[in-house]
Amino acid sequence: MSGTDTQFQPASMADRASAQAIGFLMQQGIENADCLSLAAGFVDPETLPVDLVREATVKLMGGPAGKPTLQYGTTPGSDSLREVFRNYLTELEGDSTQLKSLSLDRIVLTTGSQQLLLLVSQALFNPGDICLVAAPTYFVYLDVLDGVGAKAIPVTTDENGMCPEALDTELQRLSSEGQLHRVKLVYVVSYHDNPAGVSVSAERRPRLMDVVRKWSADQHLFLLEDAAYRELHYDGPVLPSIFSYDQQDKDDPQHVILSQTFSKSFSPGLRVGVGVLPQQLVKPVFDLKCNEDFGSGHLSQNVVASVLQSGAYRQHVSRLQHSYKGKRDAMLAAADEFFLDIPGVSWLRPNGGLYVWMTLPDHVNTGFDSDMFKQATHTDKVMYVPGELCYPSDWDQRPRNQMRLSYGVLDNEGIREGMKRLASAVRAVV
């Protein structure tokens, strides 16, 4: 910088957004480009629907919806589009009557689900407010919380998802410490979550709602249900959303924000997400989104609506499920082949999603600066996501011996080779 000028300091909002795990991760991806990547959360490029997008666009631009698609619209998306997305949500929920009668006003189309996660967080949190999160949880959302100055507090989570009793206990603790008024939100990735591949069990879904309702007598709590991986379901029971347990009584206030995206089930590049908001959040979120962009891209939204209406989307998701199921099986088979005889190593067997969550012996740190990460990336040429990123960074009890392994991008052969290399790295450091 020139001596004739003064130093520039970014505003606090930019400052808080400045240390994102995703940034470190992408940097590691660039620096370790020669590695097989079990880290990338990208979807399988083979499945990307170029033909469906072309056909939908041709149909769209040749019809009456062509010009409206290219014109300004309304911030949350047009009513006709939102109706298509409401039908989609209704179908997912098993033709729930409750959803059929959902007011279109509560539906918002966003730039991926990421934008909804941010807008909801901006609407809820003042700096210093608190969000309860599963442990582990989606590390990008921890960055969003940092960005709005909110504190993430971990809640015990096992292979059945977030424990309602642990949530209750944590709220009791915060209440006794006079902090309950700072708690605004519970964040749960409810299906085949990122990073651990676990779903909140059928039995726990209504019980999480009960805890949220109970404490809302003292402090209105929302629950953000991130259902990004809902349709990447390969086996096990099909579960109703947590959202479906909200608002059984029309006079009750609503608690659940339902966030869905077409990034995993169709195409991330289209950046189409859909959210359902509690009535109380409609105006704050729409106001924020209006300041942000007046609405997300209509072309992408209309392409997705078109394949939803034609039935092509359902067929695409079926093919996707079949393909990812094979890759999930390939990763679990490779885990059995290469890791079963390494003492102290365990992993979860997901029913869906894109990830296998692996735990190493307690003393094996997996972080970016660890011997394990160096061994994996420098010697064995394989990359993973360090599990510690998936816990609040100021939580000193966070486990540091875990790894998120993705089977999204590699083919079956690549998955096996990646797991073989990873086992070699683990053996070297155990």
Add this chain to the structure above:
Amino acid sequence: MSGTDTQFQPASMADRASAQAIGFLMQQGIENADCLSLAAGFVDPETLPVDLVREATVKLMGGPAGKPTLQYGTTPGSDSLREVFRNYLTELEGDSTQLKSLSLDRIVLTTGSQQLLLLVSQALFNPGDICLVAAPTYFVYLDVLDGVGAKAIPVTTDENGMCPEALDTELQRLSSEGQLHRVKLVYVVSYHDNPAGVSVSAERRPRLMDVVRKWSADQHLFLLEDAAYRELHYDGPVLPSIFSYDQQDKDDPQHVILSQTFSKSFSPGLRVGVGVLPQQLVKPVFDLKCNEDFGSGHLSQNVVASVLQSGAYRQHVSRLQHSYKGKRDAMLAAADEFFLDIPGVSWLRPNGGLYVWMTLPDHVNTGFDSDMFKQATHTDKVMYVPGELCYPSDWDQRPRNQMRLSYGVLDNEGIREGMKRLASAVRAVV
């Protein structure tokens, strides 16, 4: 709300975003749907490029760029896309060498230019900070400033754009009041602005930069050049951007954020904007955008890149200029026909853009609650944008007797009829 639950209060960020002029305006549009609209800032639906979008998508999805378009990418847009947009900016600037060598890192693709306006504002302003704005200015940006808690201070502006002397005087005043350290930005719509249709003159462009540089010795100032209407140019000189006067010396710090959009020149529904950032703002803006959406929609970006590369975009803009020029002429002819003999009424004659700015006699208030607005919308069935929206709402000296009239949406006959009705309303209240 149920008595069993506590009241929800939105966070301060949502609260600050809650009273947007655009919201009131859209509400008025809905309530006065039976009016001819000289208010809507929409583009002419006849010009929307459905054929070009269809052809570009077909080409794209059938080629090697198809799958990458549908996959995740990087937050600011891929390098290959940003190179296409750099070439476009270079061409606009008359093949400027400076732009040819612009680092791709400084280019960001956004969801319309609106997202860039917000991200830059989030990166610069803490609540209580100050932005200097033209008077009148783009009312939506005043809402953005409200949203981040920044104070807008008006700078005298005439038919040659913002006055450099007035900017200097205002900075001098703020400095003498000990407020200079709160000033972060000067906001200028540099070409055929919204709302007044005026451009900053050739002579004033470098002088605005001189003022910004001069005061940056004490407090680093940025200048946000919103060039949304740059290509809607019908006659008069083709002007270099204010950006082109920045960074003549590579060692100097950069001051200008250049914001461009394809919403006016191609399609608003695609939501594609492109910005050039001073090096110091690259990381803060990218960090904020990463938290927001990981990147805007690739399909729209690639469609625009495709028509830029094929030359179809240039041809489209030529047709657009021809069409809007005719509509501009129709509105000015109707102004001459119906308003010339009304005492105290005057208007500007724009060389481009979408708007004619009309001033009524001092005592005629044009606001939403005024007799004039009621007369126009209820009796004469025509709607306009009250000029007072285009000044900071806490500025008690703001003119309240002006109107923004748009010729964007109506055809020539509709424009004449709208102006005839408006003249009737003015006569009734003068």
